[in-house]
Amino acid sequence: xxxxxxxxxxxxxxxxxxxxxxxxxxxxxxxxxxxxxxxxxxxxxxxxxxxxxxxxxxxxxxxxxxxxxxxxxxxxxxxxxxxxxxxxxxxxxxxxxxxxxxxxxxxxxxxxxxxxxxxxxxxxxxxxxxxxxxxxxxxxxxxxxxxxxxxxxxxxxxxxxxxxxxxxxxxxxxxxxxxxxxxxxxxxxxxxxxxxxxxxxxxxxxxxxxxxxxxxxxxxxxxxxxxxxxxxxxxxxxxxxxxxxxxxxxxxxxxxxxxxxxxxxxxxxxxxxxxxxxxxxxxxxxxxxxxxxxxxxxxxxxxxxxxxxxxxxxxxxxxxxxxxxxxxxxxxxxxxxxxxxxxxxxxxxxxxxxxx
Amino acid sequence: xxxxxxxxxxxxxxxxxxxxxxxxxxxxxxxxxxxxxxxxxxxxxxxxxxxxxxxxxxxxxxxxxxxxxxxxxxxxxxxxxxxxxxxxxxxxxxxxxxxxxxxxxxxxxxxxxxxxxxxxxxxxxxxxxxxxxxxxxxxxxxxxxxxxxxxxxxxxxxxxxxxxxxxxxxxxxxxxxxxxxxxxxxxxxxxxxxxxxxxxxxxxxxxxxxxxxxxxxxxxxxxxxxxxxxxxxxxxxxxxxxxxxxxxxxxxxxxxxxxxxxxxxxxxxxxxxxxxxxxxxxxx
Numbered sequence: 001x002x003x004x005x006x007x008x009x010x011x012x013x014x015x016x017x018x019x020x021x022x023x024x025x026x027x028x029x030x031x032x033x034x035x036x037x038x039x040x041x042x043x044x045x046x047x048x049x050x051x052x053x054x055x056x057x058x059x060x061x062x063x064x065x066x067x068x069x070x071x072x073x074x075x076x077x078x079x080x081x082x083x084x085x086x087x088x089x090x091x092x093x094x095x096x097x098x099x100x101x102x103x104x105x106x107x108x109x110x111x112x113x114x115x116x117x118x119x120x121x122x123x124x125x126x127x128x129x130x131x132x133x134x135x136x137x138x139x140x141x142x143x144x145x146x147x148x149x150x151x152x153x154x155x156x157x158x159x160x161x162x163x164x165x166x167x168x169x170x171x172x173x174x175x176x177x178x179x180x181x182x183x184x185x186x187x188x189x190x191x192x193x194x195x196x197x198x199x200x201x202x203x204x205x206x207x208x209x210x211x212x213x214x215x216x217x218x219x220x221x222x223x224x225x226x227x228x229x230x231x232x233x234x235x236x237x238x239x240x241x242x243x244x245x246x247x248x249x250x251x252x253x254x255x256x257x258x259x260x261x262x263x264x265x266x267x268x269x270x271x272x273x274x275x276x277x278x279x280x281x282x283x284x285x286x287x288x289x290x291x292x293x294x295x296x297x298x299x300x301x302x303x304x305x306x307x308x309x310x311x312x313x314x315x316x317x318x319x320x321x322x323x324x325x326x327x328x329x330x331x332x333x334x335x336x337x338x339x340x341x342x343x344x345x346x347x348x349x350x351x352x353x354x355x356x
Numbered sequence: 357x358x359x360x361x362x363x364x365x366x367x368x369x370x371x372x373x374x375x376x377x378x379x380x381x382x383x384x385x386x387x388x389x390x391x392x393x394x395x396x397x398x399x400x401x402x403x404x405x406x407x408x409x410x411x412x413x414x415x416x417x418x419x420x421x422x423x424x425x426x427x428x429x430x431x432x433x434x435x436x437x438x439x440x441x442x443x444x445x446x447x448x449x450x451x452x453x454x455x456x457x458x459x460x461x462x463x464x465x466x467x468x469x470x471x472x473x474x475x476x477x478x479x480x481x482x483x484x485x486x487x488x489x490x491x492x493x494x495x496x497x498x499x500x501x502x503x504x505x506x507x508x509x510x511x512x513x514x515x516x517x518x519x520x521x522x523x524x525x526x527x528x529x530x531x532x533x534x535x536x537x538x539x540x541x542x543x544x545x546x547x548x549x550x551x552x553x554x555x556x557x558x559x560x561x562x563x564x565x566x567x568x569x570x571x572x573x574x575x576x577x578x579x580x581x582x583x584x585x586x587x588x589x590x591x592x593x594x595x596x597x598x599x600x601x602x603x604x605x606x607x608x609x610x611x612x613x614x615x616x617x618x619x620x621x622x623x624x625x626x627x628x629x630x631x632x633x634x635x636x637x638x639x640x
Contacts, residue, residue: 128370235452236447236448236449236452236453237452237453237454237455239408239413239447239453240445240447240453240454240514240517241455241466242413243411243413243440243444243445244440244441244444244466244467244470244517244518244521245437245438245439245440245441245467245470245471246437246466246470247437247470250470254455257457332457333457333458333501334456334457334501334503
C-alpha cells in the first residue's frame with residue numbers, strides 16, 4: 001500500500017508543477033489579448049487621463065514580468081484577483097459557483113457515460129444489423145445537434161408541453177426558503193443548513209440541464225464504446241472466452257475491461273469540454289454556475305475572471321488526469337503489482353505499464 | 357453415424373460494398389471418433405469460418421452439424437454453453453487469445469469454474485498443474501501472466517485451457533502457424549500424443565500441408581468456400597484428384613533440405629534442356 005501512496009503523491013507533485021505551468025500560460029495568453037480593459041470599463045469615449053488613471057489603479061501600467069510575479073504570488077496565497085467590473089474576488093465567485101455547476105454537470109456526465117456504454121454496447125452486439133444501423137443514424141443526428149438546441153427542445157417538451165419540469169430560470173423558485181449564507185454557495189448552504197426542501201428544488205431544477213449534458217455527451221461516448229466493443233468482441237480473447245462456455249455477462253465484462261481505459265480517458269476529455277460548454281447550458285437555463293459567469297467575463301474582457309475560469313478548467317483536467325492515471329494503474333493487475341510492490345519501480349517500468 | 361457430421365454448411369457475409377460473399381459454400385464432412393481431419397486451403401478459403409461454424413461460434417446460414425449425435429444447431433443458447441466443456445477450440449494467435457490481465461492459473465482454470473463450479477479450490481489447482489504438465493509446461497508457471505511466456509508456452513497454455521474440461525472434440529485453428537519451426541514441431545508432437553492418450557477427435561485447420569500430413573488421418577481441401585477434395589490423408593496427398601490439390605501440393609515448401617536440393621537440380625536440368633532446345637530452334 002505504501003507503494004501506491006508514493007505513486008499517488010508522485011502524480012500530485014507532477015500535477016502541481018503542471019498547474020504552475022498552466023497559470024503561466026494562461027496569464028501570458030490572456031495578457032496578449034487585444035483591447036484595453038480600462039477602455040472597456042469606462043466606455044469608448046472616455047478621456048485618456050481617466051483611462052490612464054484606471055490602468056494605474058488596476059495595475060496594468062506595470063511591466064508584464066511584474067504583473068506576472070504579482071499574479072503568481074497572489075495565486076499561491078489563494079488570491080486570483082478581483083473582477084474589474086463587480087469588484088468581487090475571483091476565488092470567492094468560483095467557490096460560490098463551482099458547486100452550482102457540479103450539481104448538474106457531474107450527474108450529467110455520469111448519465112452520458114451510462115447511456116453511452118448502454119447504447120454503444122447494444123450496437124456492437126448487433127453489429128451491422130438493423131439496431132446497429134438505427135444507432136448509427138441516431139447518434140450521428142445527435143452529434144450534429146448543438147447543445148443549446150437540445151436544451152431548448154427539452155424545455156419545450158418537458159416544461160411548456162408536459163409541464164413536468166420547473167421553469168428554466170435559475171436553481172430555485174421564489175417560493176423556496178433561502179438558507180442562511182455560510183459558504184456563499186447556495187447548494188452547500190442548503191445542504192449544511194438542512195434546508196431539504198430547497199435542496200430538493202435545486203435538484204428538480206437541475207434535471208433538465210443534467211439531461212441536456214447527459215444526452216449531448218452520450219453520442220460521442222456511445223460511438224467510442226461501439227467502435228471499441230466491436231473490436232473487442234471480434235478479438236481472439238473474447239472468442240476464446242465464448243468458446244469455453246463463459247456466461248454472456250462474463251464475456252461482456254472481459255470486453256468492457258478491454259475498452260475501459262479508452263472510456264475513462266474520454267471521460268476526462270469530456271469533463272474539460274463540458275465545463276467550457278457550461279456557458280451555453282447555463283445561459284439557456286439562467287443557471288448561476290461558472291459557465292455563465294465566465295461568459296460575461298470573456299465578453300467584457302474581464303481578465304481576472306477569464307483567468308479564474310482557465311484555472312478552474314485546468315484544475316479539473318489535471319485532477320481528472322491524476323485520478324485517471326492512478327485508477328488505470330490500480331485496475332490493471334499487471335501495473336498494480338509494479339507500483340504496490342516493495343521494490344521501487346524504475347520509471348521505465350512504470351512508463352511501460354502505463355502506456356499499455 | 358460418424359462422431360462429427362456436418363452437412364451442407366453455408367455462411368454468407370455482406371461485404372461493406374454491399375456484395376455478398378459466400379465464405380462457406382455447402383460444405384459437408386464426417387469425422388470418426390479418434391480421427392483427425394485436416395482442412396487445408398489458402399488464406400480466405402473459408403477454413404477458419406468452417407471451424408467456427410462447426411462449434412457454432414458463429415451462426416450458419418444453412419446446413420447442420422451433429423457432434424456425438426447432438427444436433428448443434430438445434431441447441432438452445434444455455435444448453436450450447438454447457439455443452440462447450442466437451443467441445444473446445446485452440447486458436448492461431450496464442451497471445452491474443454489469452455487475457456493478458458489474468459494469471460496462468462486463472463486462465464486455465466476458467467473453464468472449470470464455469471463447468472464444474474462446485475469443485476474445491478485445492479482440487480481445481482491440482483488439475484491445473486496436472487494439465488499444464490501434461491501439455492509440457494512446468495506447474496510453476498501458474499503465478500505468471502501471459503506476457504511473461506514465450507509464444508510456444510502461450511500456445512501450450514491455450515491447449516491446456518482447451519483440455520482441462522476433458523473434451524472429446526477439439527478444433528485446432530492453425531495452432532502452430534504463428535510459432536517458429538522448431539517449436540512448431542514440438543507442439544505438434546504434443547498434440548498428437550494428447551490425441552492418442554485421450555482418444556481426442558481433431559478438426560485441424562491449416563494452410564501448411566506438411567503439418568496436416570504429419571498430424572491427420574483424413575484431409576479435406578477447401579478453395580473459395582467450397583470443398584474441392586477430401587479423403588484419407590494418404591490417398592489425397594499421394595494421388596490428388598482435383599487440380600487445385602495438385603497445385604497446392606506442388607507449391608508446398610519442402611522441409612527436407614535433401615529433397616529440396618534434388619528438386620532444384622531437377623528443375624535446373626529441365627530448364628537447361630529447354631534452353632538447348634530453343635537454341636536448336638526446335639522448341640514447341
